[in-house]
Amino acid sequence: MLDHFDIIAPIYDKILDHSDHGTLRKLLQLPENGLLLDAGGGTGRVSSKFQSAGLKVIISDLSLKMLSQVDKKNSLIPVAAHAECLPFADNTFDRIVVVDALHHFCSQQESLANLIRVLKPGGRMVIEEPDIRRLPARLIAIAEKILLMRSHFLSPPEIEKILYESGVKAFVEDENDFASWVVAEK
Numbered sequence: 001m002l003d004h005f006d007i008i009a010p011i012y013d014k015i016l017d018h019s020d021h022g023t024l025r026k027l028l029q030l031p032e033n034g035l036l037l038d039a040g041g042g043t044g045r046v047s048s049k050f051q052s053a054g055l056k057v058i059i060s061d062l063s064l065k066m067l068s069q070v071d072k073k074n075s076l077i078p079v080a081a082h083a084e085c086l087p088f089a090d091n092t093f094d095r096i097v098v099v100d101a102l103h104h105f106c107s108q109q110e111s112l113a114n115l116i117r118v119l120k121p122g123g124r125m126v127i128e129e130p131d132i133r134r135l136p137a138r139l140i141a142i143a144e145k146i147l148l149m150r151s152h153f154l155s156p157p158e159i160e161k162i163l164y165e166s167g168v169k170a171f172v173e174d175e176n177d178f179a180s181w182v183v184a185e186k
């Protein structure tokens, strides 16, 4: 069955922002070499900007239509997978990024547990989400409910608490009126 992202996949990169994701880049502290996982990464819109010679970028997503757009971008590796059941060994990734996707996952708790599992000790994960404590994000949540998207938004402190209870260090970084970032260090 086609889902919302399958339908908008061909135009997704055109309708979304083209910012340089400065806060995300700063918080990720990308190494020169290693493995970056972009979970729920869709078309690779965000992590395609983080490519470098030594950094291998894996984009996992459950929408094949979104992933089919990744193929057009050099050296990004698309992998079809649920965030709740990632087909990677424990302690694989140096960095993980999750942008505007956590609230779309079927289970936030299970996907966070899986993401922590595949993060290397010493690795870092950054989750960017619309901040549900703020009006613009609440309006998005209402719109997604009307569109029957089954989104489930957690506030940044709720995400931080789940991460902390899973045994990793976590902190919240708020910097604009719409999004917040939660950083986890394993």
Ligand SMILES: C[S@@+](CC[C@H](N)C(=O)[O-])C[C@H]1O[C@@H](n2cnc3c(N)ncnc32)[C@H](O)[C@@H]1O
Pocket: 005, 039, 040, 041, 042, 043, 044, 045, 046, 060, 061, 062, 063, 066, 081, 082, 083, 084, 098, 099, 100, 101, 104, 105, 106, 107
């Ligand atoms: C709003 S898009 C964000 C895509 C990308 N992170 C970006 O910012 O451009 C949300 C993505 O999450 C994916 N998604 C939803 N549920 C998922 C799940 N359980 N596991 C993996 N990906 C999922 C969707 O297919 C979609 O590509």
